[in-house]
Amino acid sequence: MTEAAVHHPEFTTGAARYTADFVPRDALAAAIVRSPVAHGRLRAIDAAAARAQQGVVAVLAAGDLPELPRIPIRSFSTPGLEALRQPVIARDELRYRGEPVAVVVAIDRGRAEAAARLVELDIAPLEAVVDPELAPEMCRAVAREGEVERLFAQAVTVVERRMSTDRHTGLPLETRGVVARWAEDRVELWGPTKFVDHTAATVSSWFGIEPSAVRLHPVAVGGMFGVRGELYPEDFLVPWAARLLDRPVAWIEDRVEHLLAVNHAPALRAEVAIALDGEGRPLALRGRIRLDMGAYPRGNGRRLAMLAVEELVGPYAWEALDIEAVGVRTHATPTGSVRAPVAGEAGFFRESSLDAAARAAGVSARELRRGGLIPPAEMPFTRRLGADLHPQLYDGGDHPALLERLRPAAERYEREAAALRAAGRVAGSGVALFLAHSGVAADETITVEAARGVVTVHTSLSEVGQGIDAVLRTVAAEALRIPPEQVVVRSGRPAPHGPGRGTFSSRSAVVAANACRNAAGRLVDALARAIAEREGCRPEEVGLVDGGFRSPTGLTPWSALGVQQSAEGRFADSEPLLGIGGHAVLVTIDPGTGRVELEAMTVAYDCGSAIDPEGVRGQLLGGTVHGIGMALTESLGDAAGSAASRTMLQYRLPTARDVPEIDVIIVEGGTSRNPLGVKGAGEAGVLGAPAAIANAVGDALRGALGEAAGDCVPTALPIREAWVRERASRRAESR
Numbered sequence: 001m002t003e004a005a006v007h008h009p010e011f012t013t014g015a016a017r018y019t020a021d022f023v024p025r026d027a028l029a030a031a032i033v034r035s036p037v038a039h040g041r042l043r044a045i046d047a048a049a050a051r052a053q054q055g056v057v058a059v060l061a062a063g064d065l066p067e068l069p070r071i072p073i074r075s076f077s078t079p080g081l082e083a084l085r086q087p088v089i090a091r092d093e094l095r096y097r098g099e100p101v102a103v104v105v106a107i108d109r110g111r112a113e114a115a116a117r118l119v120e121l122d123i124a125p126l127e128a129v130v131d132p133e134l135a136p137e138m139c140r141a142v143a144r145e146g147e148v149e150r151l152f153a154q155a156v157t158v159v160e161r162r163m164s165t166d167r168h169t170g171l172p173l174e175t176r177g178v179v180a181r182w183a184e185d186r187v188e189l190w191g192p193t194k195f196v197d198h199t200a201a202t203v204s205s206w207f208g209i210e211p212s213a214v215r216l217h218p219v220a221v222g223g224m225f226g227v228r229g230e231l232y233p234e235d236f237l238v239p240w241a242a243r244l245l246d247r248p249v250a251w252i253e254d255r256v257e258h259l260l261a262v263n264h265a266p267a268l269r270a271e272v273a274i275a276l277d278g279e280g281r282p283l284a285l286r287g288r289i290r291l292d293m294g295a296y297p298r299g300n301g302r303r304l305a306m307l308a309v310e311e312l313v314g315p316y317a318w319e320a321l322d323i324e325a326v327g328v329r330t331h332a333t334p335t336g337s338v339r340a341p342v343a344g345e346a347g348f349f350r351e352s353s354l355d356a357a358a359r360a361a362g363v364s365a366r367e368l369r370r371g372g373l374i375p376p377a378e379m380p381f382t383r384r385l386g387a388d389l390h391p392q393l394y395d396g397g398d399h400p401a402l403l404e405r406l407r408p409a410a411e412r413y414e415r416e417a418a419a420l421r422a423a424g425r426v427a428g429s430g431v432a433l434f435l436a437h438s439g440v441a442a443d444e445t446i447t448v449e450a451a452r453g454v455v456t457v458h459t460s461l462s463e464v465g466q467g468i469d470a471v472l473r474t475v476a477a478e479a480l481r482i483p484p485e486q487v488v489v490r491s492g493r494p495a496p497h498g499p500g501r502g503t504f505s506s507r508s509a510v511v512a513a514n515a516c517r518n519a520a521g522r523l524v525d526a527l528a529r530a531i532a533e534r535e536g537c538r539p540e541e542v543g544l545v546d547g548g549f550r551s552p553t554g555l556t557p558w559s560a561l562g563v564q565q566s567a568e569g570r571f572a573d574s575e576p577l578l579g580i581g582g583h584a585v586l587v588t589i590d591p592g593t594g595r596v597e598l599e600a601m602t603v604a605y606d607c608g609s610a611i612d613p614e615g616v617r618g619q620l621l622g623g624t625v626h627g628i629g630m631a632l633t634e635s636l637g638d639a640a641g642s643a644a645s646r647t648m649l650q651y652r653l654p655t656a657r658d659v660p661e662i663d664v665i666i667v668e669g670g671t672s673r674n675p676l677g678v679k680g681a682g683e684a685g686v687l688g689a690p691a692a693i694a695n696a697v698g699d700a701l702r703g704a705l706g707e708a709a710g711d712c713v714p715t716a717l718p719i720r721e722a723w724v725r726e727r728a729s730r731r732a733e734s735r
Contacts, residue, residue, distance in 0.1 A: 008220075011173065011465060016220035019177035020252045022190040027179065027248035028057055030238055031112035033102035033119045034261070035094040038128035038331040042094055042101065046120040050104055055111040059119065060241060061102040062091035069206045071231055074198060074299040076306065081139055086296035086334065088236040094123065095295035096333050098260040100233045105241050105249060128331040132269055132292040135328035139297070141305040143313070143385035146320025151284040155275035159357040162271050165345040165717045167264045167292070167636035168629070170338045171653060173222025175253040176232065176262060180239035182246070186213040187239050193221050193462040193492055194229025195502035206236055207243065218492030224464035224503065225626070226337035227263040230299050256646055263298060264636055265338035266291040266327075268308070270349045274356075280363035282372035287312050287323040287349070291342065295329065298336035302327065306389055307437075311346035311687075313383070313392065315399055315435040315580045316372040321385070337504065339623070340683035343437075344630050344690045348717055351432035351691035355698065356713060365695070366403070366410060369433055373399040390437075390575050397606050397669040399580050403433065405665050406582045409602035413586035413696075416599070421703050426589040426728055427599075428700025434583075434687035436605070437576040438680025439510030439673075444500055446512060448476060448519040449566035450527065453559035455480060455487045457519075460500035461512050462492035466682050467615035468508040474611055475513045475676070479520035481546045482558060506680025511571050513611060514674045519569025526565050531556055577671060579679040581605035583624070583692035589700050594725025596632055596697055598658065603688070604665035608679035616681045617664045623685020624662055629654045630686070631693040635718050690717055701727050 010016040035042075047059040062068060070085040089100045102119055106112035129135050152158060179190040187207070192199040193216075200214040221228055234251055242249040253261075273286040289308045308325035354372075358365040374381050376398045383392035413429035420427035447458040457476050463469045469489040477484040501511070528542040528549060535542075535553050543550050548557035586599040603624050610616045633652040636645050645651035670677040694714040701712035705727070712727045 008465060011220060011222050018174045018222070019179060019191045019219050022179055022217065022219060023250040024181060024248045027250045028105050028107060028245065029109040029112045030241055030249050030251040031104045031109070031116040032100050032234065032237070032251070033104060033116045035090065035097055035099040035101055036121070037094060037123055037125055038097045038130065039126040040094045041124040041126060042090055042092055042121065043124055044122040045102055046122070047102065049118040050115040053111065053115045053118065055107040056104065056115045057107065058105045058241065058245060059102055060105070060244070062089045069236055071233065071296070071298065072202055073297055073301040074195065076301040076303040078139060078302060081297045081301050084138065084297055084329070086233065088233040096331055098333055099295070100237060103237050103241055105245060109252070130330050130332060132267065132290045132328050132330065135292070135330045137326055138293050138329045139302040139305050139327045141302065141309045141325050141389060143309045143321055143323045143389055145383065145385065146284070148284050148286060148320040148322040151320050152273070152275045152286070155283055156278040157276040157280070157357060157361040158273060159353060159360050160271070160273040161353050161356060161715065163349050163352065163715045164270070165268045165348065167267045168338065168634040169259065169262055169264050169636060170225030170227035172225055172228045175255060175258040176228065176234065177250070177252040178234050178238040179248065179250045180242040181248040182243050185209050186215065188215045188217060189239065190217045190219050192216060192229055192235055193219060193464060194224060194504060196460040196462065196492060197500055198502055199231060199235070202231055203235070203239065207239070216493060218462065221462065221464040225339040226341060226504070228464065229462070230263055230337060255648060259636065259645060259651055261333060263336035263338055264294065264333050265341060266293055266304060266335040268342065268345050272349050272353045274353050276357055276361050280358065280361040280368050280371065282316055282318060282354070282368065284320040285313070285318050285323065289325040291325060291327045292330050292332065292335065293327040294332045294334035296334045298334045300337055304335065304342055308342045308346055310385065310389060310392070310437065311343040312350055314347065314350050315374065315433055317374045339626055340686040343683065344627055344686045345717070347432060347434050347687050348691040348694060351688070352694050352713070355695045366407070366431055370400055370403055373403065375400065392578060393575050394578055395671055395673050397580060402580045402604060402606055402667055403582060405667055406431065406584055406602065406604045409663060410584040413584055413600060416586055417699070417703070420588060426591055426700050426704045427587065428696045428698070428703055429584070429586050430692045430695030430699055431584045432582060432688040432691035432695060434581050434684070436506065436579045436581060436680065436684040436687055438506035438579065439573060439577040440505045440507055443572045444511035444515045445568060445570045446515040446519050447566055447568050448516065448523050449564060450523060450558065450561055451564035452562055453486065455482065457487060457489045457516055459491050459512055460493065461508050462503045464503055466508055466619065467612055468512060470615060471509050471513050471611050472516050475516045476520050479517050480524065481544055486558065506682040509611060510577060510674060510678050510680050513678055514571035514676050515569045517569070517675060518571060519567050522567035522569055523565060526567050527561060530565060571674065573673055577673055577679045579606045579608065579684065581684050581688060583688035585692045585696045587693065587696040587700055589697070589724055589728050591725070591728035594721035594723070594728060596719060596724060598628065598660045598693070600660050602663040602665065603685055604667060605681060605684045606667040606669040606679065607681045608669060608671045609677035610666055610668055611676065611678060613666060616666055619681045620664050620685040621662055623683060624689045625654055625659055627686045627689025628659060628693065630717060631690040632718050633658065694719060697724065704728060705730055
């Protein structure tokens with residue numbers, strides 16, 4: 001079951017209206033001509049053959065623009081990054097395969113795509129840098145705390161590991177798309193949904209119009225997963241073409257194009273060292289990470305490097321840290337937001353290293369984790385990672401208790417793995433813990449209004465399958481003591497209040513639900529004053545009851561409140577919330593094929609207060625499946641700076657065959673950081689799954705080959721079947 005299936009069955013039954021369903025009848029179709037090389041000098045474009053095709057209206061290139069707008073960095077920018085921002089279309093240098101070079105506009109999509117294939121590019125090839133180890137630095141983030149060198153020198157056990165992960169991406173149900181229509185100096189857009197206000201402001205700056213002249217229409221989104229709704233070159237190119245041609249223009253991405261050009265998660269290379277004391281307790285952590293950020297920085301700028309540092313720390317009480325993450329510039333598709341960016345990868349680096357440290361120290365991996373967790377008595381706990389990083393603010397929650405909730409499943413999987421091994425199978429179990437960041441950019445405004453018995457909640461956050469509409473409906477209904485059916489949520493459009501920050505980083509429930517609660521309380525006060533003024537009593541004599549307001553003259557039902565009243569609510573916090581969780585998994589391996597079969601999984605997560613428990617469950621399930629893909633199947637690879645996986649046959653999503661029954665344990669530990677006690681859950685399921693699976697695979701191979709088989713510990717994701725087969729086959733040779 002997924003969250004979308006719980007709240008939005010129309011997303012998967014064909015009833016929802018996606019971007020392509022809003023194309024006007026008189027719209028022209030656009031196709032993008034993309035660079036066929038990873039790096040080159042664009043000397044000339046010959047579009048004569050394309051322009052001569054019947055039905056082709058225009059072929060546009062950088063020469064048609066007096067100056068090239070660039071894609072803005074939404075957050076965490078630096079002067080150095082600003083200079084590297086991506087132009088909306090290439091003029092001279094081509095920096096990645098798939099970079100837009102020209103736009104062909106025709107009377108239909110088939111003609112546009114056929115003509116695009118006729119555009120000839122004169123390119124002088126240049127050497128492409130695709131190895132992150134050889135690439136120049138783009139940005140960095142550093143965290144240092146405590147006496148790292150002293151603790152490593154005094155440690156009884158030190159483990160050092162080199163690890164890596166491949167590129168992958170988000171792959172929403174539908175690909176990207178943009179539909180643009182102009183009326184004088186006003187433009188309507190269908191497609192961008194992630195940052196409504198930011199997108200409107202950017203488009204207005206591109207075209208020299210007021211933000212209020214940009215109207216973004218909400219569309220159905222079959223999962224955002226970080227990639228859907230970021231600003232891309234096409235968000236300029238399509239309205240640009242529509243304005244020049246004075247016709248609506250539509251561009252709908254195909255899946256091959258999507259895999260090539262949408263945000264990728266960066267490939268990572270890491271060196272991690274862990275120091276333990278004589279009792280096997282974690283003391284210090286050292287990490288060096290290189291992130292392949294591709295050809296240009298995208299919307300979240302330096303945040304990827306910052307997240308690599310923050311996420312490597314995890315839920316442990318390290319006495320000292322020394323972590324450095326460097327984002328480097330290669331000739332590959334730019335990287336950016338993909339669900340829980342770099343967090344699942346950092347969790348794999350940390351949790352896999354902790355398992356290795358436990359084996360080296362001769363202690364249980366689960367007990368090592370227990371000894372390293374921050375004890376409840378030390379809460380609230382603050383870890384300051386440096387002036388330019390978010391401090392880790394642990395305001396509550398019982399971390400050892402979360403591990404205890406996961407223990408029965410972990411022990412059951414250990415017993416089942418032992419029984420399978422006794423029966424001649426290659427089987428193993430693994431555990432991994434994680435720390436989920438949520439509620440970032442915690443400043444949001446919402447308007448709640450009432451008229452003729454109907455309550456409407458306005459928010460610029462978008463419903464992208466995460467269930468925010470259902471959460472706001474529940475919060476408003478409970479605050480106003482009315483049935484949820486009486487609440488209408490209008491999301492995904494600029495609201496009648498101050499700008500919103502957007503939908504990302506598991507922030508929607510934290511910021512929007514609390515802002516909605518605040519607005520609902522203000523609305524109650526406003527209505528009480530209005531009733532008191534009308535009836536000649538004091539406002540404190542008017543009280544909210546089920547179905548309406550009680551005053552000295554009787555009950556005023558919501559349906560009798562004919563005059564429209566509205567109230568604006570706001571929620572703000574300084575730093576992200578932290579929620580602990582964990583995964584346990586049981587695997588078997590076919591020694592002949594190297595195929596890893598997931599037999600069972602459990603995910604536990606402290607989400608604070610679960611406003612919508614079924615929605616939280618769906619998010620944890622969906623995230624865990626995403627993590628399964630990261631661990632075993634999903635890889636964009638690299639072929640001279642281009643995604644090697646060019647189709648869905650090559651980029652293998654986990655299917656029903658790959659996904660076991662997943663047990664979900666929702667822990668409601670609460671938080672004092674917001675009135676509703678909420679923590680985000682949208683990314684949590686991704687975070688521990690890859691590490692738990694890798695640890696289980698390592699356990700299975702060691703069980704088959706003996707504890708001395710140290711090279712059987714996975715050090716790269718996804719875990720290749722060929723790698724597993726080569727090691728598992730040694731079992732047969734030893735018999």
